[in-house]
Amino acid sequence: MPELLLEMRGIGKSFSGQIVLEDVRLDLRAGETHVLAGENGAGKSTLMRILAGIYTEYAGTIALYGRETRFGSPQDAARQGISIIHQELSLIPSMTVSDNIFLAREQAGPAGWLRFQREREACAVLLDRLGVPVTPGAPVGAYSVGVQQSIEIAKALAFEARILVMDEPTSALTEPEVERLFTVMESLKRAGCGIIYISHKMEEIYRVADRITVLRDGRYIGTEERDRLPRETLVKWMIGRPMSEQIFRDAKAPGTPVLELTDFSVPDPGGRPRPAVDRVSFSLRRGEILGLAGLQGSGAEVLVNGLYGVYGRLTGGEIRVDGAPYRPGSPAHALRHGLALLSNDRKREGLVPSMSVIHNISLAALPRLSPGGLLREDLERRAAEALKEALHIRVAALTREVATLSGGNQQKVALAKCLETEPRVLLLNEPTRGVDVGAKHDIYALMNAWTASGIALVLITSEMPELLALSDRILALHQGRVTAAFDRGAATPEAVLAASMGSVKGNDYER
Amino acid sequence: MNDNPRFDRLRRVLAQPFIRATLALVIILCLGALFNAEGSFFRWDAHRDMLRHISRYGILACGMTLVIITGGIDLAVGSVLGLVAVTSALFMIHWGWSPLVAVPLCLLVGLACGVTSGTLISRFRVQPFIATLAMMVFARGVAKYISGGRKISQGVETADGFVYLDFPGFFNFLNARILGDNVAVVTLVFLACAVGAGLLLARFRPGRYMYAVGGNEEAARLSGVAVAFTKTLAYAMSGLFAAIAGICQAAQETQGDPEAGGSYELTAIAIVVIGGTNLMGGRGSMALTLVGALTIGYLEKILSLNAVGEAGRLMLTGFIIVAAVLFQRSKR
Missing domain, CATH: 3.40.50.300 (P-loop containing nucleotide triphosphate hydrolases)
Structure with a gap:
């Protein structure tokens, strides 16, 4: 049995009295990819934020390398070997690859001189190990999203991370880039790292997973070896009812x-x-x-x-x-x-996160919904109510800011906005x-x-x-x-x- | 912990920006009641004078709110105020023009400044900070050019010696107090501006578009919002409000001072920020700015009532700006 890197037990978390996680468990072995699956809003992100030290108040226990621990901050979690590869990359495009990798952990000599050369060499070794063709002295912005992601993984390794969390890492990658990512993941596993992998893509899940854990509505549903979990069962676990594919x-x-x-x-x-x-x-x-x-x-x-x-x-x-x-x-x-367009990048192009659900839905149709330039909240509300019903948008109040909605519901709001233009x-x-x-x-x-x-x-x-x-x-x-x-x-x-x-x-x- | 529902409801109420801003104002008012300078704080004239004093800054803050909601900043308002103070004094004191001609012309001057800044920003993609910084310097230059660097006042030197011109009735009216001497006219002008800007934001399509542009410019554009027009409109309105404030300035100082309005833009920004409107754009409201204006106004009033000198006032104001913003954020 390989070493147990991480054991989360009985994890619970609530916001404003609303329970988002209850009695959830997750463990991770050295050298495995553990896929965390579940619908949007199932609690995957919340669980990962607890693991990353972003949420410090929670119920339950986290044991790291066999010792119980509690993170005080994201830096604390990073120091203990946990690294999150974000959906949105957290690199600084104008800085060089090696400066990015050693950001905030620069290797300095006496009097604070930076040892660029040593950093670049260390960086080259690291990137070589991952098989990423990158010049350490080139600015990060010169590389494609896929390469940047590999750089981010290299950064995690430079931190000596042993637990990597990847949240939908392939969503912005091309086919060859995805292949390279999977190769990198294999070499990480061989080096004794554990990977927690979040994905919505069935093919990908069955491609990378060693084990799969499913969450639904903030609860733990089950964990199973990949080969013992047929796809139909996985879908059933995720949605709570059998659904034809x-x-x-x-x-x-x-x-x-x-x-x-x-x-x-x-x-x-x-x-x-x-x-x-x-x-x-x-x-x-x-x-x-x-x-x-x-x-x-x-x-x-x-x-x-x-x-x-x-x-x-x-x-x-x-x-x-x-x-x-x-x-x-x-x-x-x-x-x-x-003509109406649903953009593929709802965060950047689709929605105004600071505006309410109603105002987002009406935004593109305002010429019709505000005759004479005068805003008519009643018309807007009626339109939004109708579309909320039709599209099954799940939201407590239509006056909520769109930023607070889950991804699936945001997408439906973006669709509703297109539809409202008739x-x-x-x-x-x-x-x-x-x-x-x-x-x-x-x-x-x-x-x-x-x-x-x-x-x-x-x-x-x-x-x-x-x-x-x-x-x-x-x-x-x-x-x-x-x-x-x-x-x-x-x-x-x-x-x-x-x-x-x-x-x-x-x-x-x-x- | 902190799962007590009652505690929770309180937290949610406190999370509303308007409640937070009002709370800051109430704290300032309590301080005023405490340090009431032997009861002067409880007399209406203290409040009336404070409102009169804050009006010009408040008018500037109306335009600033619009601009900041679109995600920009307008550093030129103080200079535009100075420029219009000069032109209005020139038109009405020196040349004796009717306000029916002079006022629209002055408003047009402010509007032109705003449209220019807005066009530079929206069509030529100059950063708002840079474009309005340039306009700030330029408008000050024009003010000095027109006035010859001197204050435009009633006293004029001619070939026949020193002449003392009539002070225009319109300026007298603006500088007066009405309703049984209880409210300054400029305060009513400020209120009208606030209502106007508030209605634009909350009741009219261009106002909604300002929020959209400030919240996510690309999404707004793809939703069919005329982004360039919306931004230009915000700066145009800001220029217009600066012109209104400039006319008030000339009336209150009974002259057109080309140096007038220096650093007023910073006070206007402070008012907007203390109110709780987000400098990143997309969030905020005119009601917040109104509360912010009162907060700054009362702060200065209370300090001067208690005979705190200008040096102390400035230092304390700096502290309060930071404290107010931190206080608002901690409740989020």
Whole structure:
């Protein structure tokens, strides 16, 4: 039996009288990856904050390396070998890799001189061990998010961390970066570290986990070896009821064309010469879901952003909305023409965290909800109440700040904001990202309801089952060009992936 | 521990920014009652004079609240106040223009300053601190240029010797007290400004957009908010309020001093911050600023009633600003 690094027993925590954790336990062995699973709001983050020393008031006990302990602060926890790799990276982009790694623990000589050279050498050794191709003297901001994440892990190791907590570390990574992360995790395990891994992705959970612990509604449900926990059981544990993994699409006969693109092009937002979207044409009809398949850099995201006017007028080609010519100009312009966009980054682009749920929902629809420029709280409240019901948004009061909601509920608020604009075409960029299983199925049901009411959807999602099950048609994009088109039922994961990777064989789309 | 529901309810009430700000004000008032300077604190004139004194700062703070809610800062308000004090004195004392012409022109001067700052910030992406710092220096320069560096007052030297001009009735009215000598007119001007800014924030679409822009500019833009217009509007309103304060300044000092308003912007920011409006933008309200104005006003009044000199007043005010902000944060 490998060494037990961590043992949390009977952990409980409540905020303002509301119990968020009750009698939860979790242990971690040296050399294992322990996946912590549960829906949004199940208490995973709270448990990890206790472990990180952020919450110092809690019930229960924490034993570290066999000795009972109690952290007084996050620094205290870090000193004792616990390191959290955050979803949002905590590196300083303008500083060099080695300065970041040794931040606040600089190696200083007499008189406070910094020993840059020694730091850089130590840093190089560390990064080498992780197999990350990085120059210690280069600024962190020069590297991609995936590499930055590896740097953050290196920083944790420099702290001599033995317990690493990774909270959805792959959410912003490309496929090769994910692979590298998993390789790094393997080498960490071999070095005797334990990893607590939080994820919402089924494939990933079964890929990395040695053991899995499930929380639900702040309670401990169970812990099991990966191989002894079938997926159906895991889902059942997480949601408390058996749920079919089947995604249901209730496709009706589509109506008249509502969005027609002819040779639509968008220049690269980063300024590279090759256009990000290159002469894409399609026609979208009422009540239809068009899926856009593509890997990182395929141009799918740039396409919907370009349509929505995020890049202003810098687009080419012809667009018709309901038969009338449309030229992207600004988001406000797009909204007036019945287009709405759900961004894939709700924290940065989707919501105003300091505003209430009501005010977020009404924000994009204010021109309609405040006739004459006069705010009408009654109209806004009524609209928000209706959408809260329709989308099953769980919130104590609609006047709460959006920042206080869980991820899934925030996503629903972002969706509600789009819907309140009464769109004809809804552009959905990763509508289920960071959302728990229950909320996902809510969103699938809603997509069916919206199309039934005549709204047309453009769907971008990195989850293949979702794309295949929901889309009535799929366009595969590669480097800004359409490489294949599939009708419902004709698409297989392999074919779609192959087309997204640039292979056009077996398809006659290019004619 | 701390799970007692009664304790909890109290904590939730205390967590409301308005309650916190009011509590700070009440503490100051209690101090006033305690150190009442042989009862002077209990007489209405003390309060009336305090309100008169704080009015110009309060008017500036109205605009500052809008700007800070959008996530910006306006350092130019003191200089714009000085510039408008000069122009209004010039128009009405020296040139004898009717206020019907002079006042709109003066407001236009303030508005132009604000629109310029706002345009620099929203269209040319100059940082608010830099853009309004430049406007602060520039407006002071214009004030000195127009006035020739001298105070614009009733006394004028001409070829025939020294002439003493009439003081305009409009300035007399602004400087007067009404309602049985109980309220200064400038205080009513301040209240009107506060109500105006408050209504804009709470009842009109552009006000809501100011919160959205300050809370998350990118999300606001993607929601169809005209971000550049909203920001420019905030600075334009700030310039407008600075112009109103400038006219009041000229009336109260019976002259247009090109040096007037130096460091007033800092007092205005202090008022907004003591009220509890967040300097990061997105959170705050006009009601908070009103409480902040009263807090600063009473603090200074109580200190001067107790014959604390200017040196001591300034030092204590510094302390109180920090104390008020720490106090508000501890209740969160």
